Amino acid sequence: MLRAMRALAVVCVVSVAFLALSAAQESCPNCLHQGVLPCKDHVDVPGAEEEPSPGNPMLYCSWAADCEKCGGTLFVDCPRCDHGERSDAVAERARLIRSWLDNSPLEKALGRRVPRLESERYQIAVDVDELPNDERARKKLSGHQLAHQLVRDLEHVTAKVAEHYQMTPADYRAKMRMWFWTTIEDHQQAQRSFQGTLTTGDFKLLGRDPVFSVWKEPGLFDTAPKIRALFAHNAGHMLLSNAFQPTWVGDIGGGWLDAGLGHWYEYELFGLTVNTCLEESSLSSDYEGGRWRAAVRKRLEKEKDPFLPGLLPKRTGAYSMPEKALCWSFYDWLLAAHPGVVRKLMLDLKQQKPAREVLQQHLGMDVFALEDAWRAWVSANYPLKGDEPRSEPKKRK
Numbered sequence: 001m002l003r004a005m006r007a008l009a010v011v012c013v014v015s016v017a018f019l020a021l022s023a024a025q026e027s028c029p030n031c032l033h034q035g036v037l038p039c040k041d042h043v044d045v046p047g048a049e050e051e052p053s054p055g056n057p058m059l060y061c062s063w064a065a066d067c068e069k070c071g072g073t074l075f076v077d078c079p080r081c082d083h084g085e086r087s088d089a090v091a092e093r094a095r096l097i098r099s100w101l102d103n104s105p106l107e108k109a110l111g112r113r114v115p116r117l118e119s120e121r122y123q124i125a126v127d128v129d130e131l132p133n134d135e136r137a138r139k140k141l142s143g144h145q146l147a148h149q150l151v152r153d154l155e156h157v158t159a160k161v162a163e164h165y166q167m168t169p170a171d172y173r174a175k176m177r178m179w180f181w182t183t184i185e186d187h188q189q190a191q192r193s194f195q196g197t198l199t200t201g202d203f204k205l206l207g208r209d210p211v212f213s214v215w216k217e218p219g220l221f222d223t224a225p226k227i228r229a230l231f232a233h234n235a236g237h238m239l240l241s242n243a244f245q246p247t248w249v250g251d252i253g254g255g256w257l258d259a260g261l262g263h264w265y266e267y268e269l270f271g272l273t274v275n276t277c278l279e280e281s282s283l284s285s286d287y288e289g290g291r292w293r294a295a296v297r298k299r300l301e302k303e304k305d306p307f308l309p310g311l312l313p314k315r316t317g318a319y320s321m322p323e324k325a326l327c328w329s330f331y332d333w334l335l336a337a338h339p340g341v342v343r344k345l346m347l348d349l350k351q352q353k354p355a356r357e358v359l360q361q362h363l364g365m366d367v368f369a370l371e372d373a374w375r376a377w378v379s380a381n382y383p384l385k386g387d388e389p390r391s392e393p394k395k396r397k
């Protein structure tokens with residue numbers, strides 16, 4: 001009996017202690033028993049932008065991780081209590097961030113820290129302090145702000161590609177690595193470590209482990225809008241060189257599809273397309289100010305000889321800008337008039353099947369019938385002036 005009473009007393013004491021403890025936690029008005037408070041040191045890029053959300057699938061950011069107060073977790077310990085509901089999760093997040101920071105092949109190759117961030121599909125390095133955000137340099141973006149803007153741009157392209165190609169998680173093979181350097185020396189050092197050959201302009205590796213690298217080349221890639229357009233354009237090439245099976249179709253009979261898609265995703269995001277396709281940054285040439293609808297329509301209505309037979313066999317790097325505009329338009333038509341077909345075309349082109357055969361099989365038309373259908377659609381949908389499509393392609397649910 002005595003023993004039972006003692007046991008009861010112990011239980012009572014423990015319960016009282018427990019109640020007192022939880023009351024103490026619940027009564028911490030400072031953190032609402034979370035144990036942590038939001039870190040207020042994230043001003044350049046707001047803390048909310050560091051966290052994953054629809055359209056912004058962020059994973060890690062080295063600028064945020066450099067925060068002395070929170071180490072990138074975005075939370076600091078509550079000074080008025082010891083522990084709360086969120087304390088363990090924040091500690092675990094801190095551990096993951098440290099591990100991410102300490103395991104970068106790029107940093108190992110260069111032997112130094114590189115400002116960078118990682119999202120669902122991209123590893124982006126922006127080794128540039130700040131950049132003009134417009135041609136007249138009235139506003140500047142910090143490297144950190146630019147990196148976050150790039151994540152949003154690139155993940156937008158990725159979402160469009162995923163919609164057009166009905167991507168599933170199993171279709172992706174690698175993360176896209178995209179780097180931007182202040183000096184040509186750093187660009188070349190990175191390139192030497194990951195490619196073996198050197199270029200003065202931008203370079204990219206397509207296929208199995210895509211990499212894109214470029215430096216702040218005066219006059220070419222020296223403003224944030226130029227970098228954003230360049231990255232969006234190349235993200236399309238990289239993603240689709242890597243997806244399904246890691247084979248770039250640009251030089252095995254799918255140049256027309258590859259050139260078309262690179263311009264399409266850049267154009268869709270920015271309302272114009274000004275980039276070229278392959279290491280020819282220094283040859284970058286303007287065609288119709290990057291707004292192509294009226295020019296393409298006028299050309300197709302004036303020149304009656306079919307274009308497709310000449311376009312289909314070329315490699316991506318062999319097209320002139322006016323030819324790329326035609327490839328872009330043909331891709332535009334494929335997406336609008338035959339939703340879902342680009343996945344089938346891409347899969348077969350990666351198997352090195354001839355373009356004419358693949359098109360005939362999946363669209364049920366020979367090259368000349370295709371050309372007629374594409375031209376009719378262009379006349380019905382592109383304006384003769386300006387650049388607004390007459391009717392938006394129907395959105396599929």
Ligand SMILES: [Zn+2]
Binds near residue numbers: 031
């Ligand atoms: Zn507290």
Ligand SMILES: [Zn+2]
Binds near residue numbers: 061063144148
């Ligand atoms: Zn950040």
Ligand SMILES: [Zn+2]
Binds near residue numbers: 069073
């Ligand atoms: Zn912080």
Ligand SMILES: [Zn+2]
Binds near residue numbers: 237258259262263277
């Ligand atoms: Zn391109």
